[in-house]
Amino acid sequence: MVKALNEALRRSLSEDDRTLVLGEDVGKLGGVFRVTEGLQAEFGDKRVFDTPLAEAAIAGVSLGLALAGWRPVAEMQFDGFSYPALDQVISHVAKYRYRSRGRQTVPIVIRIPFAGGIGAAEHHSESPEAYYAHTAGLKVVAPSTPIDAHDLLRASIADPDPVIFFEPKSRYWSKEEGDLDGASALPIGKARVLREGSDCTVIAYGAMVARSLAAARAAAARGTELEVLDLRTLVPLDLDALAASVRRTGRAVVVHEAPLTAGFGAEVVARLMEDAFDCLEAPVLRVTGYDTPYPPATIESHYLPSIERILDAVDRVTNY
Amino acid sequence: MTPAEPSEEPQDALLRVLPSATAGEVDLEALGLKEEDLRELYRLMALTRRADLEATALQRQGELAVYPPLIGQEAAQVGSAFALRESDWIFPSYRELGAALVRGVDLVEYLHFYRATWHGGTYDAREHRFGYVSVPVGxxxxxxxxxxxxxxxxxxxIVALTYFGDGATSEGDFHEGCNFAAVFRAPVIFFCQNNQWAISVPVSAQTVAPIWKKAEAYGFPGVCVDGNDVLAVHLATREAAARAREDGTPTLIEAVTYRLGPHSTADDASRYQPGEEVESWKARDPLVRYRAWLEGSGLVDQAFVDEVEGEAKSFAAEMRAGVIGSGPRPVEEMFRWVFEDIPPHLARQRDEALRFAAEAEDPEAGIRRA
Structure with a gap:
């Protein structure tokens, strides 16, 4: 996935000379995860540059750059370090088009490596997507596979609106067969059924898609066919795909790493109540991180949704 | 231009141009100003004063939701905005009606922010190179x-000038902005209107080091200027703009002035501003002071002053009529500019809002639907 993201940035930088890449350590080092590796050497330090260590400024300055006609792709080094930028993102980036009565768009992408499962220290494993999804004016994207990551990053950079782009850290080193076809950028806002099944839909995004697929394989061995729906984009949410899948299966479980209360899963469940209640055979359940701070890495496996927890929820909805 | 005089303010090195005696000499060439510019500065300050008072009155009469008066800060705003080129950008906070006026922003469109018509007012920021009102401090x-x-x-x-107050210098965005500007050699003028008060907190409780001196730590020039001396403000800004254009050197300008009004019309400044302090600053009213100097120097006569006063009156009356004559925007606009294309979830919400709005217009509609 790191290579796919790197290629997406390379293609966007190459095709549009107004595209900029900025953030902490994104230049010579190529980012702490190497997503921007080689880009400064290829495109120069005017278009790919390190900033001082100040996240609010990275977001605020990106807005100013956008006003000057640039398309900044800013990196927040880790999920847990993105919070100083929230004021700029919520107060200005999300609202600028609205405030300007549509005269001024701010095509900014803020990339945030997110979520856990990598054995990291405190502040390096958080899932803050609900804060952004709750903020009107932002698009929120969270790919699960390398090819999706490539295509959606390209689409996000091309998008006229600000996009918060969540990269699942634990999938950074995942591999996928296929072509990175720059000509067919995937549109933002389209979910995808990754595995068809008739008994229950498991809805996930980011790293929890792979885990849901693993759970589906385990369920199949026990004779339960799970449909796995990868949301890919949280805002705008693909309401049609969500309802269509659950209308087929009549049951649903939502999986994410973020804590339960007011997590994005609550939004998904509410949408299903509104759009597919008549088809539901059982309550929709959520399998999520717990309502605790992200725990120390030595016990994070007990926090993250596991295959066993997903299957337990599936059992409860299928046996309801 | 005179060197810094012994100042009444605690700051040292206060840049002043206007001599305290009205008959003093000022080197216009050194200021880069022609005599007509001097009269134009007065005209812009007088229009600002009148428009600002009118806006406060409009709020008192319920025509604006809120308004933050700038009275006392006319020299700081007009002098600095006038020193820029048309192609330069201004990023204001929320108290810069005077700078907006210099930029030719229609003040009715500007005041639409305070009439709660629209969050950015209704003017085009790009057309005037004047950003939208920004309320989160700094x-x-x-x-x-x-x-x-x-x-x-x-x-x-180009140069980008940003206005903020003494309170904003406590915000992280100020420090991060100064540091970024220095590191990237961004041609920015950080223009602090130190009006002594951040709502009820005096500058002495806001920061210990003089504001202008903070520039040194970032590695660019800091200037302290008498903010009630329009020529000094103009000079400091002109020099800062030249440095910025030359090689991207930023400058922090601290304009020492005073907020003669409340923080906003929702505030009662008499609860915290000492009366004698207010009176001492009223005696240094930037408009009165500049007019006295212009008159004493023979640059304007009574006829000119009267003419400007007449223009200011009709300018304010026109502004008032424009504000009062405007209604709210259609409900549909609440949804129109959230994204370039409205996504399905938001379209649903828009349709609901419009349905209820239509029913509110026509109470029968709801009954018929039921």
Whole structure:
């Protein structure tokens, strides 16, 4: 996935000379995860540059750059370090088009490596997507596979609106067969059924898609066919795909790493109540991180949704 | 131009141009101003004073939701905005009606922010190179820095000036903005109107080191200027703009002035501003002081002053009529500019809001639907 993201940035930088890449350590080092590796050497330090260590400024300055006609792709080094930028993102980036009565768009992408499962220290494993999804004016994207990551990053950079782009850290080193076809950028806002099944839909995004697929394989061995729906984009949410899948299966479980209360899963469940209640055979359940701070890495496996927890929820909805 | 005089203010090195005696000499050439510019500065300050008073009155009469008066800060705003080129950008906070006026922003469109018609007012920021009102204190500073960085990448020789107050210098955005501007050599003028009060907190409780001196730590010039001396403000800004254009050197200007009104019309400044302090600053009213100097120097006569006063009156009356004559925007606009294309979930919400809005217009509609 790191290579796919790197290629997406390379293609966007190459095709549009107004595209900029900025953030902490994104230049010579190529980012702490190497997503921007080689880009400064290829495109120069005017278009790919390190900033001082100040996240609010990275977001605020990106807005100013956008006003000057640039398309900044800013990196927040880790999920847990993105919070100083929230004021700029919520107060200005999300609202600028609205405030300007549509005269001024701010095509900014803020990339945030997110979520856990990598054995990291405190502040390096958080899932803050609900804060952004709750903020009107932002698009929120969270790919699960390398090819999706490539295509959606390209689409996000091309998008006229600000996009918060969540990269699942634990999938950074995942591999996928296929072509990175720059000509067919995937549109933002389209979910995808990754595995068809008739008994229950498991809805996930980011790293929890792979885990849901693993759970589906385990369920199949026990004779339960799970449909796995990868949301890919949280805002705008693909309401049609969500309802269509659950209308087929009549049951649903939502999986994410973020804590339960007011997590994005609550939004998904509410949408299903509104759009597919008549088809539901059982309550929709959520399998999520717990309502605790992200725990120390030595016990994070007990926090993250596991295959066993997903299957337990599936059992409860299928046996309801 | 005179060197710094012994000052009444605690700051040292206060830049002043206007001599305290009205008959003093001022070197116009050194200021880069022609006599007609001197009269224009007065005209702009007088229009600002009148428009600002009118806006306060409009709020008292219920025509504006809120308004933050700038009375006392006319020299700081007009002198600085007038020193810029048309191609330069201004990123204001929320008390810069005077700078907006200099920029030719329609003040009715500007006041639509305070009439709660629309959050950015209704003017086009790009047309006037005057950003939208920014309420989160100090947050606009970073936009100026980013814009200046972007312009420098393009080789566009513009300057971005951002206004903020003494309170904003406590915000992280101010410090991050100064640091970024220095590191990237972004052509920014950080223009602090130190009006002594951040709502009820005096500058002495806000920061210990003089504001202008903070520039040194970031590695660029800091200037302290008498903010009630329009010529000194103009000079300081002109020099800062020249430095910025030359090689991207930012400048922090602290304009020492005073907020003669409340923080906003929702505030009662008499609860915290000492009466004698207010009176001492009223005696240094920037408009009165400048007019006295212009008159004493023979640059304007009574007829000119009267003419400007007449223009200011009709200008304010026109502004008033424009504000009062405007209604709210259609409900549909609440949804129109959230994204470039409205996504399905938002379209649903828009349709619901419009349905209820239509029913509110026509109570029968709801009954019929039921």
């Amino acid at each position: 947050s606009q500073i970073l936009h100026a820095v980013g814009y200046a960085m972007g312009a420098r990448l393009d080789g566009d020789p």
